Amino acid sequence: MILEKYTGPIDLKYMTYEELEKLAEEVRDYILDVTAKNGGHVAPGLGVVELTIALLRVFDPPKDIIVWDIGHQAYPWKILTDRKDKFPTLRQYGGISGFLRREESPYDAFGAGHSSTSISAGLGFRVAKDLLKRDGYVVMVIGDGAMTAGMAFEALNNAGHLRPNKFIVILNDNEMSISPNVGAISTYLSKIISGRFVQETRQKIKRLVQHLGGPAERFMKLTEEFLKGLISPGVIFEELGFNYIGPINGHDLPALESTLKNVKEIEGPVLLHVYTKKGKGYKPAEKDPVTWHGVAPYKRESGEFIKKPSPPTWTSVFGKAIVKMAEMDEKVVVITPAMKEGSGLVEFAEKFPNRFFDVGIAEQHACTFAGGLAAEGLKPVACYYSTFLQRAYDQVIHDIALQKLHVVFAIDRAGLVGEDGPTHHGVFDLSYLRCIPNMIVCAPKDEQELIDLLYTGLNQNLPFALRYPRGPAYGVPTGDPKLIPVGSWEELLEGEDGVILAVGYPVYQALKAAEELKKEGIRLGVVNARFVKPMDEQMLLDLCSRYDLFITVEDNTVVGGFGSGVLEFLSNRGILKRVITLGIPDRFIEHGNQNLLRNLVGIDAEGIARSVRKALRRVL
Ligand SMILES: Cc1ncc(C[n+]2csc(CCOP(=O)(O)OP(=O)(O)O)c2C)c(N)n1
Ligand SMILES: CC(=O)[C@@H](O)[C@H](O)COP(=O)(O)O
C-alpha cells in the first residue's frame, strides 16, 4: 500500500509510472470507502485522479497556485496533498469540507463550491504575483459544465486581453455537467474531442474550393493544405488570445505529464483541453455518472443506495406538482440552470420537452430569459437552488421585479442544506428577496401548502418567490391544489404566554415546541406566517392585541429576514412588544448533518423551546 505510508503530503516526483498507477487505484478505493459511509461527490473526483497526480508531479504547490473550479472534484487533491488522514471526516460536522477552503489547507489556494470562478480568481493570483514580483505558475482546472457560465467567459475575455505568462487553464472535459452538458459550446467541445471539428472544417474548405472553380480553385488548391494546417480545433480559444493545446487523454499519465511540462514553456495564456471519464474506475459511476455525481451513503460493492424509510422530499413533491400544473395550464414553462435532477424536473422534462429549458450553468441568463418568456405571455417557473439564485440578484431586481413580470421562482434548498455546508446553505433568500419591491415571497409549512402556493403563484400576476428546503418533507397527505389568498397567514394554535410566528420548515417545529412547553405550563400560540411579503398585517395587529411576547422563527439569517420584517412593522406603528428573532445567526454555518445544524442554531423544536424557556426565565 502506497497511501498508507504517508502522513503528510505525498512526494510523487520520484515514483515510477507503475507505482503511480497503483497509487491512482488506491486513491479511487479510498474515495469509494469514505463516500460509501459519508456520501458526497463521487464521479467528479474519480475522473481526475491521474490529472491530480500529474499536476502534483509537474507543478510545485502551494508556491504554484492550483485553483480547482467548484471543488467537488477535489477529493484526490485533498488526499494527495495534506488531508489523507482527515479524509474519513469528509463532510461531517467538525470534519473536512467537501469543497475547497483556504482555512483548511495552504493547498486550497481559493475557496469554492459555486461554479465558474476559477479563471477569474486565477487571473487575480497571476496579476498579483506579477505586481508583487513573486514566482510561480497559476493553473486553473475547470469542467466543461462550469465552462458554460458567463463568468468563465468574462474571465477568458479579460485574460486574453492581459495575455499573462505562466497562466494555464485546464479544461476538464467529460461531456457532463451534472446532467449531460448542454448548449452550443458543449456541442463544439464534443466535436473537438471526437475529431469531428477538424474533419468538418476541412470539408467546408473543400466545398468552398470546389464552389469557387476556375483560377480561384487552382489557387485555393495550392493553399488548401496550408489552410488545413491553420485550423486549430480550439479556434474559439485561440481567438480569445489563448494558446489552445489538445485534446489529450486525461487518464494517460505519461502523456498528461509530458504535455504539462511542454505547456509550462509556452509564452502567453494556455488552454489545455483534457478529456476524462466521469466516474472512472467504478462501474456503477461510469455507467450512470448523473446519479453518481453526488450521492448519499451506499454499499461499496454493489453500488446500491442505503435507503432509510422517510417521507417524500420537498423536491419530489414540487416535481410532481409542476407536472400537474403544466397539464392544467399550457402556458407553464420551466427553466433550470443545470439543475434538472436536483430540482426534481426529470419527469417534467420527459413529459414536456418543448416547455423545458436547461440553460446550462447560467443563473443570470436563466432569470432574464424567464423575464422574456413572461413578457410575451408565458408562465415561466424559474427553478433555482437558493444559494445559486444569489448569482442572479440583479436580474431578479432589474429584469423581473422592476417590470412586474409574472415569473414564479421555485427556490429549492432553502435553509440549511447539511453536508455541502456554507457555500450551499440557502439562508439569505428571505432577506435578499424581501427588500425588493413588487416581490411576493413565501414558504410552505408542509407539502400540501407547497402545492397550494405553487398553484397560487401561477394564478396571480406578480413576481412570486416560493422557497422550500432540502430533504424529506413532513409526510402529510396531499391532494388537489387550492388557491391561498396572497399575504394571508394561518393561526394554528392559540396561547396566552406568547406567540410563535414561524415561516416554512420551522412551523411544525414550533407546534412541537408549543406542545412540549404546554406540559411545563407554558401556553404559546403558533402562527404559520407563510407569506414573508406581503405580511398579514391585519393578523399581526390582531395578535398584538392578544400577546406581549413574539418569537419569530425562520431558517434564514436573522439579519434582514422575516423577524426583521416583523420588527419593522411593529416599530413603524409604534407598537412596543418583546420580540425574539430565531434563525440563522450572523455567521457562516459549517457543514454537517442537516438536523444537527438546525438543532445547533436553535430552529428545531428543541431549540425553539430552549429559547422560549430562556425568554420566560424558566431555564431548566
Ligand atoms: C453557480 C453554480 N450553479 C450550479 C452549481 C451546481 N453544480 C455543481 S457541479 C455542477 C456540474 C459541473 O460540471 P463540470 O464543471 O463539467 O464538472 P464535472 O462534475 O463534470 O466534473 C453543477 C451544475 C454550482 N455548483 N454552482
Ligand atoms: C457541487 C454542487 O454544487 C452540487 O453537486 C450540489 O452539491 C448538489 O447538492 P444536492 O445534493 O443538494 O443536490
Ligand SMILES: [Mg+2]
Ligand atoms: Mg464535466
